[in-house]
Amino acid sequence: MKPTAFAGLGAMGFPMAAHLARQGQTLVWNRTAATAEAHAAQYGTQAQQSLEGLARADLIVTCLPTSQEVWEVMRVLGPHLQPGTVWLDCTSGHPSSAREQAEWLRQYGADFLDAPVSGGTAGASAGTLTVMVGGDPAVLERVQPRLAFAQKVVHVGEEGAGFSVKAINNTLLAANLWAAGEGLAALALAGVDLGAALEVINASSGRSNATENLIPQRVLTREFPATFALGLLTKDIGIGLDLAQSGKAATPLLAQVGGLFRAATTVTGPQQDHTAALKLIEQLNGVQLGTQAPSLGTEGPKQA
Numbered sequence: 070m071k072p073t074a075f076a077g078l079g080a081m082g083f084p085m086a087a088h089l090a091r092q093g094q095t096l097v098w099n100r101t102a103a104t105a106e107a108h109a110a111q112y113g114t115q116a117q118q119s120l121e122g123l124a125r126a127d128l129i130v131t132c133l134p135t136s137q138e139v140w141e142v143m144r145v146l147g148p149h150l151q152p153g154t155v156w157l158d159c160t161s162g163h164p165s166s167a168r169e170q171a172e173w174l175r176q177y178g179a180d181f182l183d184a185p186v187s188g189g190t191a192g193a194s195a196g197t198l199t200v201m202v203g204g205d206p207a208v209l210e211r212v213q214p215r216l217a218f219a220q221k222v223v224h225v226g227e228e229g230a231g232f233s234v235k236a237i238n239n240t241l242l243a244a245n246l247w248a249a250g251e252g253l254a255a256l257a258l259a260g261v262d263l264g265a266a267l268e269v270i271n272a273s274s275g276r277s278n279a280t281e282n283l284i285p286q287r288v289l290t291r292e293f294p295a296t297f298a299l300g301l302l303t304k305d306i307g308i309g310l311d312l313a314q315s316g317k318a319a320t321p322l323l324a325q326v327g328g329l330f331r332a333a334t335t336v337t338g339p340q341q342d343h344t345a346a347l348k349l350i351e352q353l354n355g356v357q358l359g360t361q362a363p364s365l366g367t368e369g370p371k372q373a
């Protein structure tokens with residue numbers, strides 16, 4: 070079997086490439102070369118100094134911030150690819166880029182699959198990611214057994230469909246997170262203990278991943294661990310809104326979510342964890358989301 074290559078050893082890519090290494094020879098490249106060297110030392114992968122060094126592989130996996138960085142990498146590596154190579158892009162990218170990149174790679178006899186992932190850094194470490202794939206199902210069938218970082222792989226349609234599903238999934242994540250944040254701020258101002266409120270909500274119909282996991286683990290603890298950047302989530306919502314606009318879909322609620330997350334990114338900073346968006350809700354309400362009963366004093370933000 071020819072080697073597999075992985076480009077983009079970030080928060081997601083680093084653990085994802087480690088799973089590939091369990092299956093066979095794995096070539097890794099990262100813009101900051103020291104990260105690739107560290108990966109090689111830790112997992113026995115082969116760090117490449119140049120992108121061209123990845124061309125020996127017949128499966129190239131990328132996981133970069135946006136489709137723009139994928140284009141940068143593809144324009145360098147693409148002309149060196151062997152015919153029959155499959156390029157599987159795990160970036161949360163743009164559907165229109167997927168179609169253009171698939172077309173561009175065809176001149177080198179290579180196939181493109183858009184294959185964004187869900188499950189966060191915890192899922193990447195555990196090898197339990199969900200992968201949503203757009204492109205030729207026969208090409209997916211060829212490479213699917215090699216996707217060692219995946220627990221569930223779903224073919225969702227033609228090129229770009231994987232990116233479309235991912236963008237809408239993350240727009241729903243943002244909507245649920247924001248709505249839960251507003252609801253909890255209202256409860257905090259009413260004097261309700263948020264730990265008790267979440268215990269009820271999570272056994273009731275208002276629950277979501279935001280109320281079950283994100284808010285208790287990241288917001289109430291004030292930890293906001295930066296595993297998924299707010300700027301990346303806001304990028305995903307933008308892709309979801311582009312998709313809606315190109316299909317002339319009426320999505321007034323999702324448009325509102327886009328505006329709120331753009332504002333939160335500006336106020337909080339794009340490198341913060343995505344859950345830090347709720348700090349804007351806290352500012353708007355003069356309350357901090359916590360599990361204590363609120364102090365009714367007028368000085369500073371209230372603890373809730």
Ligand code: NDP
Nearest residue numbers: 077078079080081100101133134160161189190296297301
């Ligand atoms: P990170 O910011 O942690 O990593 C980004 C990676 O891209 C790094 O390896 C970085 O290299 C590289 N990179 C950045 N710019 C360039 C460039 N111009 N050329 C080449 N390489 C570049 O991002 P994540 O791993 O968090 O996210 C990657 C993708 O996965 C995004 O599309 C994100 O939306 C998606 N995603 C993220 C999840 C998460 O929980 N974090 C969950 C699901 C999807 P360097 O080391 O040099 O900076």
